[in-house]
Amino acid sequence: MATIIDGKQIAADTRAEVAERTAKLKEKGITPCLAVILVGENPASVSYVTGKRKALAECGMEDRSLDLPAETTETELLELIAKLNADDTVHGILVQLPLPKHIDEEKVLLAIDPEKDVDGFHPVNVGNMVIGKKAFLPCTPHGIIVLLQKMGIETSGKHAVVIGRSNIVGKPVSLLLARRDTNCTVTMCHTGTKNMAEIVKQADIIVAASGHPNTVTADMVKDGAVVIDVGVNRIPDATKKSGFRLVGDVDFEAIKEKASFITPVPGGVGPMTIAMLMVNTLESAEGRLHD
Secondary structure, three states, X not given: OOEEOOHHHHHHHHHHHXXXXXXXXXXXXXXXXXXXXXXXXXXXXXXXXXXXXHHHHXXXXXXXXXXXXXXXXXXXXXXXXXXXHHOOOXXXXXXXXOOOOOOOHHHHHHHOOHHHOXXXXXXXXXXXXXXXXXXXXXXXXXXXXXXXXXXXOOOOOOEEEEEOOOOOOHHHHHHHHHOOOOOOEEEEEOOOOOOHHHHHXXXXXXXXXXXXXXXXXXXXXXXXXXXXEOOOEXXXXXXXXXXXXXXXXXXXXXXXXXXXXXXXXXXXXXXXXHHHHHHHHHHHHHHHHXX
């Protein structure tokens, strides 16, 4: 029977550490500040931004959030980013995706100063991560590494199989797992992979980030494997008031009988994403002490 990894608790502990360091930084005259830009009213985006604002308040950081109407032009958004780039009191800038269709997301992400790119998506930060230089690490992949560390899970020399090749999770978590401090041997599976079940069955650590329920079933998991489920999928459930429930990418109920550790959905990887965003914002502000 697997140990359930309590991402909520580890995220709460991480935010508490951030709050302590933030208080010390404030004594030196610097208040960490994050600008979260929301364009339009996508319900999922509104929910994510609300979570980020709550975490900022909990950590004692300044919330410079900006809600813009859906008809905001690309030029207006780029001008706003340029202003925030030039403002020394703002330490992090995050543009909530997706953006309305008339705005080029890539152009917007490239406009953010890499030193304020606390999401870790700018090519400069991605490149530095790849070659092992200091960089803002993308929040979800970094959160996964922290979960493994906090649970005392041995990673060195282990075979990690990552399912999914997105720029947000699959590719960066593969790189982080292979770094010297984590030291895994990594295999990445995706929609073009043949014999996926056979490959996953060899894994000591499975990171499922495919975006599809039941991508990983119990027969694909060897006894004692560590299973990190990044998926968040809505499936219909008439017993719920909302009419749906959230599930991950793995068959949790069956796999928890075989795995040594497993993350639940919700309450596993998700809370770590915002916690690591707070860490990145704090580290950006702490960097100002040495400027």
